[in-house]
Amino acid sequence: MTGMNDALLDAARKTVSTLAANAARTERDLTPAPESVAAVRAAQLFALTVPRAAGGQEANLHTLVAILAELGKGCPSTAWVVGLNAANKSGARLMLSPAAQDAVLADPDAVFCASNVMSRDSNAVRVPGGVRISGRWAMASGSEVASLAMVPVPLPTDTTSAVAMVLVPASDLTVERTWRAAGLAGTSSHTLVAKDVFVPNHFVAYPDADGPAQTLSPEAMFVGGLATLAPMIGAAHGARDLVADAIAGGRAPYMTTYTRIADSPLGRYWFTEALQRTDSAMRRTLWVADVLDALPQGDEMSVTERAQLRIELTTAARECREAMELLLDLHGASGFAEDNPLQRFWRDIAVGTRHPFFTPYILAEDYGRLTFDVTPTVSLAL
Template sequence: MSEVLDQIEARAEEIAALGPSNEKLGRLDDRAAELLRETGVIRMLQPAKYGGAEAHPADFAEAVMRLASLDGSTGWVAGIVGVHPWEMAMCDPRVQEEVWGEDNDTWIASPYAPMGVIRPVDGGYVFNGRWQFSSGTDHCDWIFLGAYLGDEKGEAIMPPRVHHVILPRSDYTIVEDSWDVVGLRGTGSKDIIVEDAFIPDYRVVEFSRFTDGSQPREAGLTNPTYHIPFTTAFPLGITSAVIGIAEGALAAHLAYQRTRVQITGTKVKDDPHVLFAISQAAAEIHASRVTMLDNARRFHDKAERGEEVTFAERAESRRTQVSAAWRAVRAMDEVVARSGGNGMRMDNPIQRFWRDGHMGLAHAIHVPGSVFHVQSLTAMDVTPPPGPMLSMI
């Protein structure tokens, strides 16, 4: 862990400086992607057999937070792309060799949302669909895509069965100019199109095998990192990036406020109201960091002891993640609101962190409604209803 953080710190100034370029390009600058590779963060959860560190998930989260505090888009890509090797470690050895056999630094994109359908054929499936939000996809050579299982006509069967499908870059198209948003512009989270791609059966895994923990068990993985719940691991990088973005906004705000004089003539450092708000916000952002890291450590410890994770614990974990993201962004709003008009100038990084943080909060995993409802019902020993309310637990 310290080695990755050391590598990040050695490149911190350049990573931060490339933020405006990432945003202008609508994807990570090639140099920013190169720096990210050099830090080793994407290989932290990768199996040792393919040059990975098999690191503790909390260490991965800390690395993502630090990157996001330098540039939101770089941290976001690290958080999402960096989780994919964790899942790939559970997949068929044949596809692992296809992905990493020649280059351990091969990156894998996503998204997991089931926006396509796989139709069974001899030896595998024919795949079609269109997906949004493939973060960092320009720098990836493989992809995980979510899909519904279809019938012989290619129509999704009911009740729906979600699968994760693994494809090489040659089997899908990245839609240029499909990422025009208010924040996290540098993530290049573009649309993906798949048309009649043949997918061998060993590159398709039913999603329930990840959520029930059977996939890592049957893969023979012994490191407890691979036995934390999927719905704890997948959001880890995303929520950590949001917290890191809030930390970046706070740091930029403090640097700016040190010498700022308000229009009233009062120096910010002499204004007790602003100072109180800054300190209170800093405490809230820190609380978000601590709860996220504690959550990751708790589930890693349970896996290390060989203890089964209950549905109630998974629901509580998701509540912790969602509330941490919202707490951090609310606190960020308090400091940004006290940055003055010049804090909103496009050459001031405060406004970019602010936009990035709110974009990150809009991700599906941070929608509190169903998560909080399910967790409350579970806490009252009420069996949660089936369907969409359970999709994020």
């Protein structure tokens, strides 16, 4: 197992109470509460994947997973923003020009958002010194607390149109509050809007230029998968802690002779089933992180090996949902009251574990193709 940064994990634990106290406000306001953002920044957790040379933490994936799971116990939405910020900063080093990378790393504790969702009316026009862009980019998690954004634009070439990645100061963009979802509502995953914004050449990763790759390798894409799954594991653990307190206390199964749920053998068994699923989800996810941490830089895995890792993460996502259902069975209908954090954990897990990275039927189809050598796979990200 790769090393854990215990100091960072301890710093994360100390922020959980602040995140939990502001979780309802974060959801209501559709963006992380200022107090939560301040607590994360004070703990230097927005700098998790920033190189030490740039003032960051340079945390490995094992540490990243553990910290995001810890934050998820308090507020999954805030943990999600921290995770996507970490993944975006990691990806920027592979996708952007050196000058743009320097801009991203200039403030290691700043929030950096990104979107891969490009509307049909997005466009870019080459002009002297750079490009002018217009368009809309949805689901940019952290959009209202970010100072920089990375978005794709279609850029005409001599023969066709290719995609360029551009770095844009958030002050040059507007945010349309389009993310109003049943879960993870507080992630500020809104739509970025640009209207004839000038982007200088050094902030554009041109598709026809020598330099950084325009797309992430399949191995690098796992950072985003881990960054979105870990907060959901944390949410399952947060829900588990709430129900454990209720079980150990005076809560009794309705209309029974028991004085508390803990006196019921099957009640205890039901809880241990949830316990096993949350622990299994964490073990699977940390194992994937360890495999990737141990992979020598620049090495590639086989498509079968990548599929196996993706299935581990998809299984962990399903285990989070299964654990949540068991916990709600134990707690009862009062867990769905608006002032009960349990229902927020439930909704956040239901949404977050259905991120496209965890699409189970496509992964199952591809794994079957690989097993029987019916190639190529259908997933473009595998």
